[in-house]
Amino acid sequence: MERCSWTVPPRKFLEEIGFPPTTEDLEANSLIPFNESDFNETTGSKAHFAREGWNIHTQLGFLPSLEITGIQSGYTGIGFRNSVPGSATVKMNARIVHGQSIQSVSDAIKKFVREHLPSYCSYTLTVGDGNPAVHIPTQGLLFDKAIATLEKVYGTTVLKKYCGATIPIAALFEELLKIPQLYIPLANEDCNMHGADENFTIELAKKGLMFAEHFLADKPAA
Structure with a gap:
């Protein structure tokens, strides 16, 4: 068993953001009420993680994200089974922002997986359909x-x-x-x-x- 901690390189994942938050955006987001206890109760989460100096509204509204939405492996039915799973399937979503392209983000994820998986692992990575990001102005x-x-x-x-x-x-x-x-x-x-x-x-x-x-x-x- 190998223990490791992976972090997607933020520079590569964030460098193509076309509309980073302005000072006005940060001030506007700071006016939106946020109660961590209510948030945790509504979402079922135990904690949230935000970039230093940004609140959760800025984090969700301006940054891309990479989410694992499902993992399937091994036997999880009734009783027990004396076997070690040899494969697993993972579903991921990449939410991009304006300025990023589906192709460049997909290539970055493929490169990251290829460089970080142990040499004894084999894998296939399939990229599905995507939708381009849109930035909607709030003035006019x-x-x-x-x-x-x-x-x-x-x-x-x-x-x-x-x-x-x-x-x-x-x-x-x-x-x-x-x-x-x-x-x-x-x-x-x-x-x-x-x-x-x-x-x-x-x-x-x-x-x-x-x-x-x-x-x-x-x-x-x-």
Whole structure:
């Protein structure tokens, strides 16, 4: 058995980021409420790791990530089995950001695995389909109007938040339509996205309809 600690070289993985957070972005993210106990309870995690000087919203909104989403190996059924597994399957997701290319990140991962696996291991690495990253600006008449409408409808200050999400249609809109895009998160924090019993509160659905009514009817903010 070999014990080791691997860290993906951050320079290679991060060097192509097209839009690093500005001072204004960091300040805006610092205004977003965050309670670590509530976060751990909602997500089921025990801890979160963030780059020094960045809070979790900056970490999730501006940095790429490499995630192991599944591991399968050996016998895990009822009883026991006297055998040592000789193979394993791992599923990984690489979430890239604007400025990175699917090809360059895939090549970097392949190189890393090739250089770090022991010589006595054999493996196959298959790269599936991917979607290009998109950076959506948060300034302009469309965004000013949205902010003004939200503040008018709800009577509270609007927070800007970058979200490291996978929305393939956003890249398609940017490539073909070349028009400004606006995404307003009206989902509840505990919606259990992409999981069993995914949910959406009726109150937030009503808020979304109220915003749409005013946004489509009102003139753009000056």
